[in-house]
Amino acid sequence: xxxxxxxxxxxxxxxxxxxxxxxxxxxxxxxxxxxxxxxxxxxxxxxxxxxxxxxxxxxxxxxxxxxxxxxxxxxxxxxxxxxxxxxxxxxxxxxxxxxxxxxxxxxxxxxxxxxxxxxxxxxxxxxxxxxxxxxxxxxxxxxxxxxxxxxxxxxxxxxxxxxxxxxxxxxxxxxxxxxxxxxxxxxxxxxxxxxxxxxxxxxxxxxxxxxxxxxxxx
Numbered sequence: 038x039x040x041x042x043x044x045x046x047x048x049x050x051x052x053x054x055x056x057x058x059x060x061x062x063x064x065x066x067x068x069x070x071x072x073x074x075x076x077x078x079x080x081x082x083x084x085x086x087x088x089x090x091x092x093x094x095x096x097x098x099x100x101x102x103x104x105x106x107x108x109x110x111x112x113x114x115x116x117x118x119x120x121x122x123x124x125x126x127x128x129x130x131x132x133x134x135x136x137x138x139x140x141x142x143x144x145x146x147x148x149x150x151x152x153x154x155x156x157x158x159x160x161x162x163x164x165x166x167x168x169x170x171x172x173x174x175x176x177x178x179x180x181x182x183x184x185x186x187x188x189x190x191x192x193x194x195x196x197x198x199x200x201x202x203x204x205x206x207x208x209x210x211x212x213x214x215x216x217x218x219x220x221x222x223x224x225x226x227x228x229x230x231x232x233x234x235x236x237x238x239x240x241x242x243x244x245x246x247x248x249x250x251x252x253x254x255x
Contacts, residue, residue: 041092041144043203043220051088055081091222094144099215099248103184106235106252107215108245109148109191110227112137117241122230125155125181125190130230133237133252135245137225145193145227146248149255150214151184153206161195178204180218187255189231191218196225215248 040048059081063074100107116134121127137143161176176195181188193202204219206212221227229252237253239245245252 039094041094048088051085055085097249101214104255106148106255108247108250108252110135110137110145110247111141114239114241114243124179129233131233131235133229135227143221144217145219146215147212147218149182149184151182153208153210154183155181156206156208178202180206192228193219193221194226
């Protein structure tokens with residue numbers, strides 16, 4: 038396991054803040070309230086370990102196959118339905134949405150190899166990630182990847198807790214399947230908009246692993 042570069046500053050600043058807080062409380066209260074100081078220290082360590090785990094990158098055997106679409110994120114499949122995409126394709130698409138809890142790995146990966154033909158950030162609201170309107174009203178970053186005559190849209194969506202979306206892809210860039218496409222801090226969701234007729238390999242409420250689980254056949 039390694040720690041993602043997006044977490045370096047957050048982990049360091051959290052450690053410094055918690056260390057200062059605990060030192061200050063110890064000096065202020067002394068040993069008369071040792072049980073309070075000890076309780077806060079235990080909670081501080083637990084919080085710091087949680088922050089570290091949030092930015093973890095576990096060692097995995099990634100799925101690489103040009104004929105397959107792999108999960109772009111860890112989480113649970115909360116939506117499988119046909120929708121009309123108002124942003125790029127302007128037609129019907131098959132939407133697969135993955136909800137990411139704060140406990141999930143938050144690295145986002147390219148579901149396919151191909152050329153980046155669209156990359157757009159949108160300001161928006163911070164509705165809870167399972168709200169259907171979050172796909173079109175929340176802060177989000179959309180990317181379209183094209184491989185041959187097939188194209189899919191990957192949408193990173195902020196939620197009630199997630200306040201920062203990071204995306205590394207640029208238009209014209211050629212990317213490889215399972216490489217990092219971005220990161221969402223503190224829980225949210227990722228939508229896939231696939232061609233109608235895509236044969237899916239997942240079902241509702243199924244837990245998936247980014248870069249590993251097969252979503253469907255391209």
